Amino acid sequence: MTPDDGASEGLPADGTLLTARGVRSRAALLAAARHLFESKGYANTKIADITEEAGRALGSFYTYFANKEEVLEQMAEDFKSEIDGRLTELDLTSAEPYDVIRNLVSVYWSSCRDHSAELAAIFQASMLDPRFAQRWREIRSDARKNIAAGIRAVGQAGLVQDPDPEATASALGSMMDYFCYVWLIEGGEADRSSLPDDVAIDTMARVFYRTVFAAPEPAPGPGKQ
Amino acid sequence: MTPDDGASEGLPADGTLLTARGVRSRAALLAAARHLFESKGYANTKIADITEEAGRALGSFYTYFANKEEVLEQMAEDFKSEIDGRLTELDLTSAEPYDVIRNLVSVYWSSCRDHSAELAAIFQASMLDPRFAQRWREIRSDARKNIAAGIRAVGQAGLVQDPDPEATASALGSMMDYFCYVWLIEGGEADRSSLPDDVAIDTMARVFYRTVFAAPEPAPGPGKQ
Amino acid sequence: MTPDDGASEGLPADGTLLTARGVRSRAALLAAARHLFESKGYANTKIADITEEAGRALGSFYTYFANKEEVLEQMAEDFKSEIDGRLTELDLTSAEPYDVIRNLVSVYWSSCRDHSAELAAIFQASMLDPRFAQRWREIRSDARKNIAAGIRAVGQAGLVQDPDPEATASALGSMMDYFCYVWLIEGGEADRSSLPDDVAIDTMARVFYRTVFAAPEPAPGPGKQ
Amino acid sequence: MTPDDGASEGLPADGTLLTARGVRSRAALLAAARHLFESKGYANTKIADITEEAGRALGSFYTYFANKEEVLEQMAEDFKSEIDGRLTELDLTSAEPYDVIRNLVSVYWSSCRDHSAELAAIFQASMLDPRFAQRWREIRSDARKNIAAGIRAVGQAGLVQDPDPEATASALGSMMDYFCYVWLIEGGEADRSSLPDDVAIDTMARVFYRTVFAAPEPAPGPGKQ
DNA sequence: TATGAATGAGATTTCATTCAT
DNA sequence: GATGAATGAAATCTCATTCAT
Numbered sequence: 001m002t003p004d005d006g007a008s009e010g011l012p013a014d015g016t017l018l019t020a021r022g023v024r025s026r027a028a029l030l031a032a033a034r035h036l037f038e039s040k041g042y043a044n045t046k047i048a049d050i051t052e053e054a055g056r057a058l059g060s061f062y063t064y065f066a067n068k069e070e071v072l073e074q075m076a077e078d079f080k081s082e083i084d085g086r087l088t089e090l091d092l093t094s095a096e097p098y099d100v101i102r103n104l105v106s107v108y109w110s111s112c113r114d115h116s117a118e119l120a121a122i123f124q125a126s127m128l129d130p131r132f133a134q135r136w137r138e139i140r141s142d143a144r145k146n147i148a149a150g151i152r153a154v155g156q157a158g159l160v161q162d163p164d165p166e167a168t169a170s171a172l173g174s175m176m177d178y179f180c181y182v183w184l185i186e187g188g189e190a191d192r193s194s195l196p197d198d199v200a201i202d203t204m205a206r207v208f209y210r211t212v213f214a215a216p217e218p219a220p221g222p223g224k225q
Numbered sequence: 226m227t228p229d230d231g232a233s234e235g236l237p238a239d240g241t242l243l244t245a246r247g248v249r250s251r252a253a254l255l256a257a258a259r260h261l262f263e264s265k266g267y268a269n270t271k272i273a274d275i276t277e278e279a280g281r282a283l284g285s286f287y288t289y290f291a292n293k294e295e296v297l298e299q300m301a302e303d304f305k306s307e308i309d310g311r312l313t314e315l316d317l318t319s320a321e322p323y324d325v326i327r328n329l330v331s332v333y334w335s336s337c338r339d340h341s342a343e344l345a346a347i348f349q350a351s352m353l354d355p356r357f358a359q360r361w362r363e364i365r366s367d368a369r370k371n372i373a374a375g376i377r378a379v380g381q382a383g384l385v386q387d388p389d390p391e392a393t394a395s396a397l398g399s400m401m402d403y404f405c406y407v408w409l410i411e412g413g414e415a416d417r418s419s420l421p422d423d424v425a426i427d428t429m430a431r432v433f434y435r436t437v438f439a440a441p442e443p444a445p446g447p448g449k450q
Numbered sequence: 451m452t453p454d455d456g457a458s459e460g461l462p463a464d465g466t467l468l469t470a471r472g473v474r475s476r477a478a479l480l481a482a483a484r485h486l487f488e489s490k491g492y493a494n495t496k497i498a499d500i501t502e503e504a505g506r507a508l509g510s511f512y513t514y515f516a517n518k519e520e521v522l523e524q525m526a527e528d529f530k531s532e533i534d535g536r537l538t539e540l541d542l543t544s545a546e547p548y549d550v551i552r553n554l555v556s557v558y559w560s561s562c563r564d565h566s567a568e569l570a571a572i573f574q575a576s577m578l579d580p581r582f583a584q585r586w587r588e589i590r591s592d593a594r595k596n597i598a599a600g601i602r603a604v605g606q607a608g609l610v611q612d613p614d615p616e617a618t619a620s621a622l623g624s625m626m627d628y629f630c631y632v633w634l635i636e637g638g639e640a641d642r643s644s645l646p647d648d649v650a651i652d653t654m655a656r657v658f659y660r661t662v663f664a665a666p667e668p669a670p671g672p673g674k675q
Numbered sequence: 676m677t678p679d680d681g682a683s684e685g686l687p688a689d690g691t692l693l694t695a696r697g698v699r700s701r702a703a704l705l706a707a708a709r710h711l712f713e714s715k716g717y718a719n720t721k722i723a724d725i726t727e728e729a730g731r732a733l734g735s736f737y738t739y740f741a742n743k744e745e746v747l748e749q750m751a752e753d754f755k756s757e758i759d760g761r762l763t764e765l766d767l768t769s770a771e772p773y774d775v776i777r778n779l780v781s782v783y784w785s786s787c788r789d790h791s792a793e794l795a796a797i798f799q800a801s802m803l804d805p806r807f808a809q810r811w812r813e814i815r816s817d818a819r820k821n822i823a824a825g826i827r828a829v830g831q832a833g834l835v836q837d838p839d840p841e842a843t844a845s846a847l848g849s850m851m852d853y854f855c856y857v858w859l860i861e862g863g864e865a866d867r868s869s870l871p872d873d874v875a876i877d878t879m880a881r882v883f884y885r886t887v888f889a890a891p892e893p894a895p896g897p898g899k900q
Numbered sequence: 901t902a903t904g905a906a907t908g909a910g911a912t913t914t915c916a917t918t919c920a921t
Numbered sequence: 922g923a924t925g926a927a928t929g930a931a932a933t934c935t936c937a938t939t940c941a942t
Contacts, residue, residue, distance in 0.1 A: 058929070127352060166414070178400070186351070189362060199392055285903070494803070516934095578716065578799070627853060639845050649842055697922070721916085734924055742916075
């Protein structure tokens, strides 16, 4: 669950393998970038900031990455596989549909919380660089498809019909993406600056469930997250 | 803040009145900025791009604006009063709650579509500059409050209870904001690049209505938008 | 005959016309570049050197040129049209073939002497950048063709046959190009560092004449250059 | 300066002897440098390119050379002794002066062809670095002296007088140097990209012979090169 | 007001050389 | 000897802002 594990040991730009020292440096740079992307934002972070934060010389950055985009690329990759991994582990056979939805929302929220740097950076980059807009579309595409499939399944079960499951999935996905961004990165709304995890999760789950089932969610059992 | 206090015809920074020529130049610059913010994005638009597009000399920009932020400031102001104006004109006393919601969503969608430049710029700027994040929070705050008030009203009518109307309002607002951004600015999702107006509006209205009423929306009558 | 006249008033990168002030600045930068290319060489001259020498700010360079290559491009253009102009003025109907050749060689030598900066820079650049190698080939191509035509004319007059006039023209051209470079730029041979104009011209003319006519040149009359 | 004093097997900078492994590494680096100087040019070749091409680690370069100049220094040395060697082997007592000249030119051409990397690098370096300009002057100095001596001998034989044999030698040397560079390195003239060996050699020999003897060369016998 | 040239503080990127392992 | 990561001094280019005309 630490942000630094997983796929990010990575490789230098040219595909060569790294020495132990190299692995350490690369990790230090990624960690520094993550930290800065979160605190100052992707666009406002200079390469020099990253190397300074990592305690490395400016030039060392280029031993491991061709440019700032490549750092984000790497982080986005890790972010996606992390979420994918967590979602795969999820128990989707739960008796209660609401629990399935809540678990799903919960995984998404906590992934975003643990990777707020990545989330912030990807969001930003998607607005600055069309290449990243495309990348971000791809990353979220699986999630959209799964939601749409769920909506369709509910329709085929004869429960509630949705005239355009993909559009609805896009709306629900947008809700989750931006709600997470607002509360985890941007610092909340005008008169409230943060949300407890369970409130955030319940809120998203509620919107999600009601949208799909057009009915009230079951009364809550005792607390979770 | 009267809706027509002359802000958008604009005044120079020092409060002096503009000559007719000045009014024209200022408008040309704003129009150019709008166009560029939409096509290349706020961050990727340089002052020189704006003046070139406007057919003015670089230096003229500074006759009317202190910097790019001020241009956006102005556009945001106009954007907000425009939406506010349209929402005020709205008939909220409609017999059918679904129609109220659909009208509201419809106004939001078409405002965003007609002001995609502003939307794009505000969104982007809110991610680059904390000052604009705050500004954007304020702009959307009224809408959030109204939604929350609506949810509360429904609860008080004894229909459906919502444990945290503000949080839900934030979720619904996030859905609308980002859904509009995705489909009007970013170019849609991975496998669909645009949405007809009525589909977009129906989709948002559906999510909105179901979330608030925890029930299916009424079956659509013929023709819309 | 000053290096700064002619085509080099030029235009800024984007084709816009320059103000009087702009014309002055651009000329100052070109003059500075010319001076530095000659004294330190093209490759060893930094943009900052040029602007410093011209008494301008670093950034001003980019108002007039996209990069160093473009400066040279401009200088090469001027150089070529200058030589072309001088050659066109030449009297080729002289009774004495030797005089024609000597005049031609003389024009070439003095053009190179007056434009040693350009010569040095073009030579250097042609070795560093394939694009300039091509450019330089094109520049000298006319001269080669004229020489070849001359050789062919001599052959058709039944005087001396040359099995490959183009190859010979290339050899004579190479001789002139590099001889000029050696004596005007590089500082001569191991044991002699400069050559009086008339010696240089006589030498090249001799090689040229003897190669074409396979006979001794006429005995020199008095005074020349 | 015996032709085989071991220079090209080389010694490390400090005079220590190399191990067998060291000899192999040094040779690999020289070969890689040769190859790259030829294909990308001296200035465009980085140390890292050389070590990569040689399959060695970057740092290993500095075990054998202090810098890139030293590599070229070494190659220039080899180049010169190679040409000197070939010229010494030449039969200068041939009955026919034209054959002497043709042999000489032929040796020069084939030396340049077999050492095009060295030729390219020396030429380039002589334009970038005054130290190499000097070096290159020295290298070619012997050749110039020999040519001048030949011209003088012809004059003393009462055949043709040359007012400045050294200048003429410089012109003929320039012709050969640059003609070889143009056709062996730069890729020819605008409308022809290569020359068969015998055409190149005949052409240079023709210019050379006619310049020295101010008379047509003897009609060619069969077979050459 | 309008103009567009001038400025210079950044930011990125490259690469020769050093050095710890 | 061999390795390749680390270094940091350049150099290039950008662009918001100022200012003389």
